[in-house]
Amino acid sequence: MHEWALAESILSAAQETAEKEHLKTINEITILLGELQQIEHDIFEFALKELAKTEGKKLKHVKFHIKQEKSMLQCTRCEHTWSFDEMKKTLGIDEAEAIHFIPEIAFVHARCPKCSSPDFDIIKGRGVSISSIKGS
């Protein structure tokens, strides 16, 4: 249920943007959910909607667009690329859950499937980010 904490950060960032850009209302927030973090879409959306009710006038009529972002990891040694789907097959339940809490834990529990290096990059699909905020 740490989806709530991340949802809260989205709304807090939206409020900050509204202040900075002098927006009276925020109409739409587009959010990317990176595959690596394995966020429960339904819980996250529910949390966003529930929290938005307590955020005051600016977020009263906000719409959320939530898009899934596929992951891509790339080995810095052999340049092989792979996805979390592929990585998941080698992980235990506890290891996958640890990555859910902190995506960088992938560097602890996973290796490049081609050369076994721990030195790889998360190219995309890490976690929760804001793609755009629209307001007036």
Place this chain on the structure above:
Amino acid sequence: MEPRISIINKRLQNVKRVVVVASGKGGVGKSLLSSGLALHLEKKGCRVGLLDLDFYGPSSHIILGVHDVFPQEDKGLIPPRVSGISFMSLVFFTHDKPAPFRGGDITNVILELLAITQWGSLDFLIIDMPPGIGDETLDVLRFIKKSEFLVVTTSSKVAYGAVEKLLVILKEQKIPLLGVVENMKQGSSSFVETEVVGRDIRYLGGILFDPHLEDAIGNTDSLSKTTFMKELVVCFDRIFF
């Protein structure tokens, strides 16, 4: 856009003081001083949290003898209580395996921990730092505005040479600096004290090398009875009580 930065102040809004235990040099006893300080403050009746940000060599969990606990999930992560201290460390997720992070990954881990950890109300949050003035130090300065630094050195000129660089950065950036502790003090040299006072920084005192300290690692009751703790209390009560 990065949403996590904006929630950090809210997560720490009910934390009265954030004490960052840091050093320019490794192996000077930051983790022991962090754990010892947390235990002492808790005994004094304070609400205390301890965050281990040393990802490459976490050791607070070894010092406190942390076993079979995990943060509780409730709209974030609530740190487990260890000897009365709210304790958070990456070891809960690494299962004590090596964490080979690059710089940007370290920032992401710090951001994630700060964004999802629900500390609640605390009098003190103690942060056990890794050595140096790299990513973790810069991120703490960037993300935790109410940080107060407590710097640790040994009597060694080699150690102090590295520690001095941290002191220069903290002074230059006008970061609140509680003072410098000289740990594992041997001999009667006043080199460190003279250097620190010469920089107009508070010298909090020396803690003599305690040959029996190692036997108390992992047992907080034994740790509390060590000479190390008795001397630590003298140093820290000067600034906290």
